Amino acid sequence: MKNANDPKQLLVSAIESGTVIDHIPAKTLFKVIKILGLDRISNQITFGTNLDSKTDGKKAIIKIAGVFFEDDDINRIALVAPNAKLNIIRDYEVVEKRVVSVPDTITAIAKCMNPKCITNFEKVTTRFRVVSKKPVALKCHYCEKITYQERLEII
Amino acid sequence: MKTRSLVSIDDLTTAEITKILDLAAEFEKEPIQDILRGRVVATLFFEPSTRTRLSFESAVNKLGGKVIGFTDSSSSSVTKGETLNDTIRTVNNYADLIVMRHPIEGSARYASEISTVPVINAGDGANQHPTQTLLDLYSILKTQGTLDKLNICMVGDLKYGRTVHSLLMAMSRWKTSFNFVAPEELMMPDEYKLYLRNLGLNYFETSNLAEVINMADIIYMTRVQRERFSDPMEYEKVKNAYVLHENMLGETKPGMKILHPLPRVNEINTDVDANAKAYYFEQALNGVFTRQAIITTLLGLK
DSSP states (O other): OTTTTOHHHHHSOOOSSEEEEEEEEGGGHHHHHHHTTGGGOOSOEEEEEEEEETTTEEEEEEEEETOOOOHHHHGGGGGTOTTOEEEEEETTEEEEEEEOOOOSEEESSEEOSOTTBGGGTSOOOOEEEEEEETTEEEEETTTOOEEEGGGOEEO | OOOSSBOOGGGSOHHHHHHHHHHHHHHHHSOOOOTTTTOEEEEEESSOOHHHHHHHHHHHHHTTOEEEEESSGGGSGGGGTOOHHHHHHHHTTTOSEEEEEESSBTHHHHHHHHOSSOEEEEEETTSOOHHHHHHHHHHHHHHHSOOTTOEEEEESOTTTOHHHHHHHHHHGGGTOEEEEEOOGGGOOOHHHHHHHHHHTOOEEEESOGGGTGGGOSEEEEOOOOGGGOSSHHHHHHHTTTTOBOGGGOTTSOTTOEEEOOSOOSSSBOGGGTTSTTBOHHHHHHHHHHHHHHHHHHHTTOO
16 A cells, blocks of 8 residues: 555545645635535535644645546635645546635635725625736735735635 | 716727717717617716716706716625625616726626626726726817927826826826926836837836926826825825915917816915916816716717
């Protein structure tokens, strides 16, 4: 059995087919779950968090059985997990690896940092144009103010 | 027009701006017409702005339309807790066009997305006020005969001044060179200077008006407000440095005009009013023609 000595294999079991999202910062795991709507689906999901990572400090990993994401959907997590890596699994084998990239527009994920913006007063779905991807800077579709990465809040 | 509402000056292409300015000139020749007969315009002023509201109402009345609305939110259902969404949906039943002033930024964009009739943004907090920008453009075009390659000197509060930011963005389409005259604390924000640099346009910053006044085709004055200063001493030091007096105009260009979005407090001394270079009251009149052009364009009547 390969990777018999890898402790991660003991913590989170393998899936037959589906998606594994790795290299999620441990502190944003639940945001990723929420953004992808994983708290609302009935598929089998296992996750591990506060795992040691050589590159990211503490990381989290999610394995979702029977779900394959479109790029547009998965890129929504780029704001909170910019280094996330996807492994697409079929028949217990990794058939494809993908990385996430920040999309050009962000809808219904981020909060506008401008306290005087309409989106912070009424039930308006937030919309931003991404004016810079690294570091992330978002221009609000409504108040036209810029929300920078360090002040970014996920709804 | 690709959009029926006017929320931000950036919503308009240069060709659309030119068309509105041409139309404003037509209305200036013939301001009283019957184009809006039977039409109702709602002026929803969630915060008071007498000057802007009167200008819009004058524009509508001269074209035979009727105006309904409120002049500040304390006299409307907003005080009962109604959402903007509900107000707009309700007013949609009564009016052919909505003119809205609202203290919350982005409220006009939001209203334009809900509304079934055109929405004109008459100011959404510190964000946009595109009809002011269009009337400024009209005033510049009318007095200079062109918008191309002019020298515009902006004076006063360049940090928070919504009108100067919008005017800068709009004028940059015509290769303007800018002089920015402001106290240290109220200088033009970096994002606008970066915008000009990216377009390859020249600008010069100074805190001394005398240094650049004679180069100007247009002097755009704004008010330096006491409440903008973190240190009141700083305000006391600079408050008189940005006041225009008649005796400063002697060497300025013959065709130079002085603009101001009004209301003026003391930043233009009243001795300037009689000078032929003072243009701020005519500028306000131009607002009526410009708004006539905007309203009839959005309603598809012109």
